[in-house]
Amino acid sequence: xxxxxxxxxxxxxxxxxxxxxxxxxxxxxxxxxxxxxxxxxxxxxxxxxxxxxxxxxxxxxxxxxxxxxxxxxxxxxxxxxxxxxxxxxxxxxxxxxxxxxxxxxxxxxxxxxxxxxxxxxxxxxxxxxxxxxxxxxxxxxxxxxxxxxxxxxxxxxxxxxxxxxxxxxxxxxxxxxxxxxxxxxxxxxxxxxxxxxxxxxxxxxxxxxxxxxxxxxxxxxxxxxxxxxxxxxxxxxxxxxxxxxxx
Amino acid sequence: xxxxxxxxxxxxxxxxxxxxxxxxxxxxxxxxxxxxxxxxxxxxxxxxxxxxxxxxxxxxxxxxxxxxxxxxxxxxxxxxxxxxxxxxxxxxxxxxxxxxxxxxxxxxxxxxxxxxxxxxxxxxxxxxxxxxxxxxxxxxxxxxxxxxxxxxxxxxxxxxxxxxxxxxxxxxxxxxxxxxxxxxxxxxxxxxxxxxxxxxxxxxxxxxxxxxxxxxxxxxxxxxxxxxxxxxxxxxxxxxxxxxxxx
Amino acid sequence: xxxxxxxxxxxxxxxxxxxxxxxxxxxxxxxxxxxxxxxxxxxxxxxxxxxxxxxxxxxxxxxxxxxxxxxxxxxxxxxxxxxxxxxxxxxxxxxxxxxxxxxxxxxxxxxxxxxxxxxxxxxxxxxxxxxxxxxxxxxxxxxxxxxxxxxxxxxxxxxxxxxxxxxxxxxxxxxxxxxxxxxxxxxxxxxxxxxxxxxxxxxxxxxxxxxxxxxxxxxxxxxxxxxxxxxxxxxxxxxxxxxxxxx
Numbered sequence: 001x002x003x004x005x006x007x008x009x010x011x012x013x014x015x016x017x018x019x020x021x022x023x024x025x026x027x028x029x030x031x032x033x034x035x036x037x038x039x040x041x042x043x044x045x046x047x048x049x050x051x052x053x054x055x056x057x058x059x060x061x062x063x064x065x066x067x068x069x070x071x072x073x074x075x076x077x078x079x080x081x082x083x084x085x086x087x088x089x090x091x092x093x094x095x096x097x098x099x100x101x102x103x104x105x106x107x108x109x110x111x112x113x114x115x116x117x118x119x120x121x122x123x124x125x126x127x128x129x130x131x132x133x134x135x136x137x138x139x140x141x142x143x144x145x146x147x148x149x150x151x152x153x154x155x156x157x158x159x160x161x162x163x164x165x166x167x168x169x170x171x172x173x174x175x176x177x178x179x180x181x182x183x184x185x186x187x188x189x190x191x192x193x194x195x196x197x198x199x200x201x202x203x204x205x206x207x208x209x210x211x212x213x214x215x216x217x218x219x220x221x222x223x224x225x226x227x228x229x230x231x232x233x234x235x236x237x238x239x240x241x242x243x244x245x246x247x
Numbered sequence: 248x249x250x251x252x253x254x255x256x257x258x259x260x261x262x263x264x265x266x267x268x269x270x271x272x273x274x275x276x277x278x279x280x281x282x283x284x285x286x287x288x289x290x291x292x293x294x295x296x297x298x299x300x301x302x303x304x305x306x307x308x309x310x311x312x313x314x315x316x317x318x319x320x321x322x323x324x325x326x327x328x329x330x331x332x333x334x335x336x337x338x339x340x341x342x343x344x345x346x347x348x349x350x351x352x353x354x355x356x357x358x359x360x361x362x363x364x365x366x367x368x369x370x371x372x373x374x375x376x377x378x379x380x381x382x383x384x385x386x387x388x389x390x391x392x393x394x395x396x397x398x399x400x401x402x403x404x405x406x407x408x409x410x411x412x413x414x415x416x417x418x419x420x421x422x423x424x425x426x427x428x429x430x431x432x433x434x435x436x437x438x439x440x441x442x443x444x445x446x447x448x449x450x451x452x453x454x455x456x457x458x459x460x461x462x463x464x465x466x467x468x469x470x471x472x473x474x475x476x477x478x479x480x481x482x483x484x485x486x487x488x489x490x491x492x493x494x
Numbered sequence: 495x496x497x498x499x500x501x502x503x504x505x506x507x508x509x510x511x512x513x514x515x516x517x518x519x520x521x522x523x524x525x526x527x528x529x530x531x532x533x534x535x536x537x538x539x540x541x542x543x544x545x546x547x548x549x550x551x552x553x554x555x556x557x558x559x560x561x562x563x564x565x566x567x568x569x570x571x572x573x574x575x576x577x578x579x580x581x582x583x584x585x586x587x588x589x590x591x592x593x594x595x596x597x598x599x600x601x602x603x604x605x606x607x608x609x610x611x612x613x614x615x616x617x618x619x620x621x622x623x624x625x626x627x628x629x630x631x632x633x634x635x636x637x638x639x640x641x642x643x644x645x646x647x648x649x650x651x652x653x654x655x656x657x658x659x660x661x662x663x664x665x666x667x668x669x670x671x672x673x674x675x676x677x678x679x680x681x682x683x684x685x686x687x688x689x690x691x692x693x694x695x696x697x698x699x700x701x702x703x704x705x706x707x708x709x710x711x712x713x714x715x716x717x718x719x720x721x722x723x724x725x726x727x728x729x730x731x732x733x734x735x736x737x738x739x740x741x
Contacts, residue, residue: 001270003263009666010257010504013713016497016528017550023495023524024552030270034263040667041722056264056371058271069722119697121712124550172256173287203366218368219260228288228316248517250510257504277517281510303511303618305518419503420534450613465615466507475535475563 001061002031002135005050006123007038008066017124018064025132034063038169039239041069043094045168047157048179051097052219057085064131065089066123075156077110077126079134079142088131090122096157112140167193167224167241174230177223178243182216190214190246191222194237197246198224210234248308249278249382252297253370254285255313264371265311272379281310285416286486288316290341292415294404295426298344299466304332311378312336313370322403324357324373326381326389335378337369343404359387414440414471414488421477424470425490429463437461437493438469441484444493445471457481495555496525496629499544500617501532502560511618512558519626528557532663533733535563537588539662541651542673545591546713551579558625559583560617569650571604571620573628573636582625584616590651606634661687661718661735668724671717672737676710684708684740685716688731691740692718704728 002022008014015036022031034053039045046067057063068075068090078091082102087095091109099105110130117125130140152158164179171177176193191198191214198214207213209228212235217223222243224231231237249269255261262283269278281300286292293314304310315322315337325338329349334342338356346352357377364372377387399405411426418424423440438445438461445461451474454460459478464470469490471478478484496516502508509530516525528547533539540561551557562569562584572585576596581589585603593599604624611619624634646652658673665671670687685692685708692708701707703722706729711717716737718725725731 001267001274003267011531011666012663013529013547013550014665016526017712019526020495020497020528020550020552023526027495027524030274032263032266032270034267035260037258053260056260056267058267118712119709124712169259171261172258215366218264218365218371248514248521250514277521279510279513279517281514282507284505300507303507303514305514416506418508419505462613465511465612465618 001058002026002029002131003034003057003061003063004031004036005034005038005053005063005065006036006067007040007042007046008036008123009040010036014121014123017121018128021124021128022064022132025129026135029132029135038067041067043067043069043090043092043156044160045164045166045179045239047094047097047160048164048168049177050094051101052181052221054082054085054098055220059084061085062131062134063087064123064127065094066127067094068092068122077122077130078145079108079110079130081106086134088127088134091156093157093160096160100162107145108142109145110140110142112142165243165245167237167239167243170232170237170239174232174234175217175223175225176231176237177217177219177221180222180243180245182220182222185222185245186247188247191224192244192246193224193241194235196235204228248305249273249276249378250281250304250308250310251278251283252281252285252300252310252312253283253314254287254289254293255283255370256287257283261368261370264368265375268371268375269311269379269382272376273382276379276382285314288314290314290316290337290339290403291407292411292413292426292486294341294344294407295411295415296424297341298348299428299468301329301332301345302467306331308332309378309381310334311370311374312341313374314341315339315369324369324377325392326355326357326377328353333381335374335381338403340404340407343407344409347409354392355389356392357387357389359389412490412492414484414486414490417479417484417486421479421481422464422470422472423478423484424464424466424468427469427490427492428467429469430467432469432492433494435494438471439491439493440471440488441482443482451475495552496520496523496625497528497551497555497557498525498530499528499532499547499557499559500530500561501534501536501540502530502617503534504530508615508617511615512622515618515622516558516626516629519623520629523626523629532561535561537561537563537584537586537650538654539658539660539673539733541588541591541654542658542662543671544588545595546675546715548576548579548592549714553578555579556625556628557581558617558621559588560621561588562586562616571616571624572639573602573604573624575600580628582621582628585650587651587654590654591656594656601639602636603639604634604636606636659737659739661731661733661737664726664731664733668726668728669711669717669719670725670731671711671713671715674716674737674739675714676716677714679716679739680741682741685718686738686740687718687735688729690729698722
């Protein structure tokens with residue numbers, strides 16, 4: 001199975017072209033759209049979202065992940081293997097947080113190139129066929145990136161924090177996902193965003209209508225929400241807003 | 248085959264996570280997105296839409312349907328069987344109209360629980376795996392809901408009307424679906440919405456550009472539309488607007 | 495494989511119903527959503543987009559394409575075969591540019607009718623089942639359209655230009671696709687849109703942030719874009735805006 005994570009948006013032919021490119025190489029592989037509104041042109045925030053979503057990616061499957069502001073630029077195309085899951089995409093930091101949270105991460109640069117590589121759509125021309133090859137248990141030609149790569153302070157993402165104290169994604173209901181994992185946070189921990197302090201509850205039904213709160217969302221992240229409403233609107237929270245933990 | 252009907256919207260990882268949860272249990276089942284913009288947090292209006300859509304659901308297939316304002320609240324998780332089609336979702340009235348229109352409906356509460364049940368995403372954790380089990384012809388442990396349940400005046404939806412004289416859904420073209428079935432309505436029946444009276448025609452091409460009308464839509468419902476335009480905009484009709492039949 | 499191209503938009507049950515109709519006839523065929531925001535009710539501009547996308551459609555596959563302002567009107571339902579790819583949809587000019595660019599195009603009118611044909615949703619009732627039949631290598635009853643048809647000056651699209659010097663599609667990033675193919679254009683060719691002159695570059699990374707340019711997009715079309723921004727917004731370009739080549 002291939003799961004696809006991009007910032008392409010749902011409009012236009014791009015997602016369909018990814019699927020067609022996969023089907024060309026691996027007609028029997030099923031391909032699932034995990035998410036196509038990752039923080040746009042923003043591998044930094046996307047890296048925290050992808051790391052949280054990885055728990056829902058099956059151990060034997062492949063994740064095609066593309067958030068790539070400098071498409072065709074200097075970043076290498078990479079394959080990253082984390083706990084048996086293989087990720088394919090640009091080596092611009094997008095897989096940094098995933099790798100850091102695993103003790104068994106390995107990485108390769110992809111040497112294989114398609115017959116025709118467009119200047120602007122490496123998702124279709126390079127990453128999708130490679131993901132499809134991996135889904136067939138075929139490996140394109142590639143070169144291992146040694147441990148030195150991960151410890152290179154100059155590499156993309158090397159100096160990013162382990163958890164990101166920011167709003168990283170606002171969903172269609174106006175719920176505000178942060179880059180903070182809930183593991184280790186107490187039931188009494190409070191979260192401050194946009195000058196407002198939120199207490200922790202278990203779920204929406206535990207508060208009255210229109211009340212704001214924070215809770216452990218289904219990805220294991222701190223999320224600000226409002227029962228029956230939009231937290232983003234009600235409190236004026238935008239992606240990138242800083243988040244402060246108050247114990 | 249599994250067909251999925253929710254109010255989750257198309258953004259975010261939620262639909263992708265439903266598909267992944269299904270594939271985990273039933274890798275060979277095909278899963279189709281029927282609709283993800285059902286009336287949000289509104290099992291009442293969604294019930295009429297789902298009942299109309301059921302004609303397009305195959306007799307041997309499974310429908311995963313989730314519109315659930317009180318996720319994790321008091322409503323039971325249910326399986327409803329109608330004419331050989333099996334529906335899985337919250338027992339909050341969402342399947343009420345479907346059941347009422349069939350003489351062979353049966354219902355069960357789902358006793359099975361997953362190893363890990365999040366507080367807020369029962370679609371992924373509970374309903375999707377159950378739908379996948381049913382698609383494999385495996386039944387989770389569950390308890391039959393007797394006829395008494397359906398006749399219980401306190402149950403969700405018991406006092407809802409057989410047809411809903413309201414705008415229940417406005418599509419991307421601005422066409423206004425109502426909760427009224429066309430069966431039995433004469434060619435001369437008129438429909439009044441937002442202070443405007445609409446006559447019946449067969450289809451868009453039967454009127455001049457920009458003219459409003461009502462017709463039997465492809466779901467068998469009364470729909471207000473405009474040839475080449477948006478009825479919702481042109482007449483200021485919003486979801487929930489009352490509809491009156493004039494003969 | 496079936497690839498689906500429509501102007502239905504992503505909301506509502508329509509795309510899901512197409513997939514269900516396909517699965518009913520060809521349960522084993524994979525169906526990919528190529529694009530559902532083709533220029534709405536506009537077979538003219540959609541024809542140029544579809545012709546450009548056809549390069550990404552596999553030779554042995556079927557394309558279900560529906561952009562149909564006069565649904566159920568006078569246009570014939572057709573099958574068009576171009577270079578081994580079979581297209582199914584309304585004969586309203588949508589396949590004109592595709593056909594014209596091939597020396598081996600053939601066309602048929604579809605005589606087959608489903609048991610139940612709704613007045614407004616031929617995509618679901620007629621075109622989807624036919625596409626599914628073709629994917630199974632079964633042919634519905636149909637009648638060949640002779641060469642005379644293609645040369646008939648009265649047929650839809652007969653007088654459309656070979657390339658369309660207009661903005662035909664604006665994607666979610668604000669990139670502006672035109673109906674002009676890049677083949678044969680020199681590296682020094684300039685493009686004028688909305689009173690602004692654009693020079694050619696290879697890709698986004700070749701200019702500074704916020705700079706506008708034109709480039710050969712991944713479909714082989716002239717596209718106006720801005721590095722890190724929206725060309726449509728920055729220059730006030732709307733679909734339909736005329737484009738002038740300056741050498």
